[in-house]
Every structure is written in structure tokens, then in C-alpha cells.
Amino acid sequence: LSERLQKAFSGLRRKGKVSEDDVRTAMREIRLALLEADVNFGVVKDFIKTVREQALGAEVLDSLTPAQQIIKIVNDELTKTMGEAAVPLNKSPHIPTIIMMVGLQGAGKTTTVGKLSNYLKENEKARPLLIAADIYRPAAVDQLKTIGEQLSVPVFDMGVDTDPVEIVRQGLAQAALQHNDYVIIDTAGRLQIDEKLMTELANIKELAHPDEILLVVDSMTGQAATEVAQGFNDRLDITGVVLTKLDGDTRGGAALSIRQVTGKPIKFIGQGEKMDALDVFYPDRMANRILGMGDMLTLIDKAQKNYDQKQAAEVAEKMRTNTFDFNDFLDQMDQVAGMGNFEDIIKMIPGMANNPALKNFQMNPKDIDHMKAIVYSMTAKEREDPDLLNPSRRRRIAAGSGRPIVEVNRMIKQFNQSKKMMTQMYKGNFSGMEGMMGN
Numbered sequence: 001l002s003e004r005l006q007k008a009f010s011g012l013r014r015k016g017k018v019s020e021d022d023v024r025t026a027m028r029e030i031r032l033a034l035l036e037a038d039v040n041f042g043v044v045k046d047f048i049k050t051v052r053e054q055a056l057g058a059e060v061l062d063s064l065t066p067a068q069q070i071i072k073i074v075n076d077e078l079t080k081t082m083g084e085a086a087v088p089l090n091k092s093p094h095i096p097t098i099i100m101m102v103g104l105q106g107a108g109k110t111t112t113v114g115k116l117s118n119y120l121k122e123n124e125k126a127r128p129l130l131i132a133a134d135i136y137r138p139a140a141v142d143q144l145k146t147i148g149e150q151l152s153v154p155v156f157d158m159g160v161d162t163d164p165v166e167i168v169r170q171g172l173a174q175a176a177l178q179h180n181d182y183v184i185i186d187t188a189g190r191l192q193i194d195e196k197l198m199t200e201l202a203n204i205k206e207l208a209h210p211d212e213i214l215l216v217v218d219s220m221t222g223q224a225a226t227e228v229a230q231g232f233n234d235r236l237d238i239t240g241v242v243l244t245k246l247d248g249d250t251r252g253g254a255a256l257s258i259r260q261v262t263g264k265p266i267k268f269i270g271q272g273e274k275m276d277a278l279d280v281f282y283p284d285r286m287a288n289r290i291l292g293m294g295d296m297l298t299l300i301d302k303a304q305k306n307y308d309q310k311q312a313a314e315v316a317e318k319m320r321t322n323t324f325d326f327n328d329f330l331d332q333m334d335q336v337a338g339m340g341n342f343e344d345i346i347k348m349i350p351g352m353a354n355n356p357a358l359k360n361f362q363m364n365p366k367d368i369d370h371m372k373a374i375v376y377s378m379t380a381k382e383r384e385d386p387d388l389l390n391p392s393r394r395r396r397i398a399a400g401s402g403r404p405i406v407e408v409n410r411m412i413k414q415f416n417q418s419k420k421m422m423t424q425m426y427k428g429n430f431s432g433m434e435g436m437m438g439n
């Protein structure tokens, strides 16, 4: 994959904006690459559509080539699609938290039951009880008992002659007696989804009311993983996914497909047969893996940081020299709009987080659009020199932007206030801000 992308991008020239040509070439390759990484066909189609829209016309950062810029967009979108941040296990407010492991035969359920109990012991000093509810192969019960012995974790079993639902009922009773804080239920699998298995799992679910139903999927099954995940989710409404066997050279495309098709978070990944080979799932790391461009992405990250620093320095310089104008104002609004929640952003400014003036301070995206319309109706001279804005100019701007004159006046007032505020902030004097925020 990596090689393929590198090749696709090597032909692209350095320029200011990502062009349609850049995008077309890159998207064709990214599409093939994702399919090669075993991402589901339909998921690839949707994904490419989203990324294409974002990439077209995107600004290329100073220190990047258009190719690198597209990689960054693809990587960010991959991360976003897989859920942005790690999602922790669901927990019951009262003990025990009940986790039910489901999945096809050979996916890694029994192994993952062991790994997860080991993880909980190490990270939470938990006292889990494991329940052996796979009665279809005598070896399955023994396998879990062996794992339990190895980890010094108790295993509840009733051999292979009792109905799994009854085994779970009695296992839960024992957990209550012994005050186990977690119960992990190992269930049976089949080679394919079948009705009898699904009914059995649904019955166990109904009895146990698990806090977490983890679907275990073998990442090496490729395209088929998507259908399996959809099948289990439709029937059992799973709460999370464990992707196993990622210690091989699979690219992990299944992670993207499964998340997209089920909407359920991937919580852990299995990276080996040993009991400590279970890791929390991080979407950004998986995105890197799917793209196979770790080094390139580190470089892009660094370029981005430098760019942000440069911009911040420019604004600071403008404040110092009191030359902040409406063009800068426009830039800042674009940045704010691109970053989402204005409240959260302003709170990141040192000294602002606990400022009482910020309580209930909100900015509507619509307001930003209106402000932009007003600035767009100014002439270049007016933007650079706001002092020019006399009443007749303001009336012309109001007519041009389709906004009422009071709004134009208000915005110019706000602009002057924020300029004053920023100059004061620059000088380390925060006292002048309350007035501005209140308006």
C-alpha cells in the first residue's frame, strides 16, 4: 500500500492548492490501496467520496506538498471514521460487570476471555470469574480451564452436558456469592453464522443482561469480517469489537469496515497468542497502519505544528504593532469555524479557562457566516484600515451584505473591542476583557 501511494504522489508538483488533478490521481490509488487492505467495497466508496470533497481546494500548508496534504486529509478522515478516541469498557454501577464474548469459531474468543481477565487483573486489580459456556467441543472447556489456571483466575464450568443458558445462570449465582467484580462468559462459535447459535446467544443475553457484548473478529478474514460483524450486530446488538490476529501482516482494513457498518467501537486488538497480547484500540494508530505511512505522517504532523506556530507568531506581531485588521479577522473566523466549538477554543488560551466573563459565552456558526458576509462587502482599503468606516460606508456595506445596519455597527464595535482586548492580552493585561465578552 505504502509503495503504491508513494508512487501515486511522486508525480505531483508543489503548488498552493490541491487541484482536481491531484485529487483524481490520488483517489484512484487510495481506492485500490484500501481495497487491498481488505476494506469493504461499499465502505471504500463512501470513504473516498468524503475525502474527495475535503481534499478539493484544500489549502496546502507551506511546508507540505499537495501529495502530503492529501495524505494528511486521508489519515485524519480514517481516524475520524474509526472513532477518534479509544473507547473504554462499559461498566456496571454495581458488581459484577458482565462481559459476553461472541464470534465465529476460531476467531479468538476463548483466548480473548483469558487476555481480558489478565488485563483487568493487571490494570484494575479485578477479581473476574470466567464462565465456560461453549459445550460443543469438550476441548473448549479444557482450554478455558487451562487458561484460568495459568492466570490464577477461577473458571466456572459444568462440563458439556448442561444447557449453556443454565451454565450461565449458575455461574452468575456463584459470582454473586464470591463477590466477583467481573464475569466474562465464553460462548460457542460456528464456522458461519447460523440460526441455532444465534438463538442460543440471544437466550444467554436475555438471561445475563451483559454490560458488554464483545464481538471477536479475526482480522485475517478480510472482506468476510464485515458481513460477520453485521450479522452478529443485527441479531445481538453488540456493544463493542475485539479485532484479533493483528500480529501478522494484515493491514487492519477490517477495523474501518466494521466500525463503518456496525457503528460500534473497536475496543481492543489482539496481537499474539500470549495472554498479555491484548491492547487498547487507538483509531489514529490503526489509521497509520492501514495507510502504512508512519514516517510520512510524523513528518506531516511536525510541519503542521510549525505552521501553526508561525501563524500564532504572526498574529502576536500584529497585536504588538496594533495592525490587526479585517483580513486577519476573517482568517481567524475561518479558523474558528474549522475548529468547531468556539467556547472550547477560547478556553485554551492561557488565563481564559476560568474567566467568569466566559460563562454562557457562545458563538453561533450562522453569526460567523453573517460576519464574514459583512467583511466581504468591504473594500480592500476598508479591511486594512477600519478607521475609514464612516456612516455612509457602513450603509453601503449593509446593503451589499444584506445585513441590517445595526448588525454592521455591532460587528465593527466588536472588532474594535477584540482588537483592544488582544492588544491588552499581548501586553499581559487581562483586566480589559470583561466588557468585551459581555457584549
Ligand code: GDP
Residues within 6 Å of the ligand: 103, 104, 105, 106, 107, 108, 109, 110, 111, 112, 189, 216, 244, 245, 246, 247, 248, 269, 270, 271, 272, 273, 277
Ligand atoms: P475461539 O474458537 O473463538 O474460542 O478461538 P480461540 O481463542 O480458541 O483461538 C483460535 C486460535 O487463534 C488459537 O490458536 C489462538 O491461539 C489463536 N489466536 C487468538 N487470538 C490471536 C491473536 O491475537 N494473534 C494470534 N497470532 N493468534 C491468536
Ligand code: MG
Residues within 6 Å of the ligand: 109, 110, 111, 134, 140, 187
Ligand atoms: Mg473458544
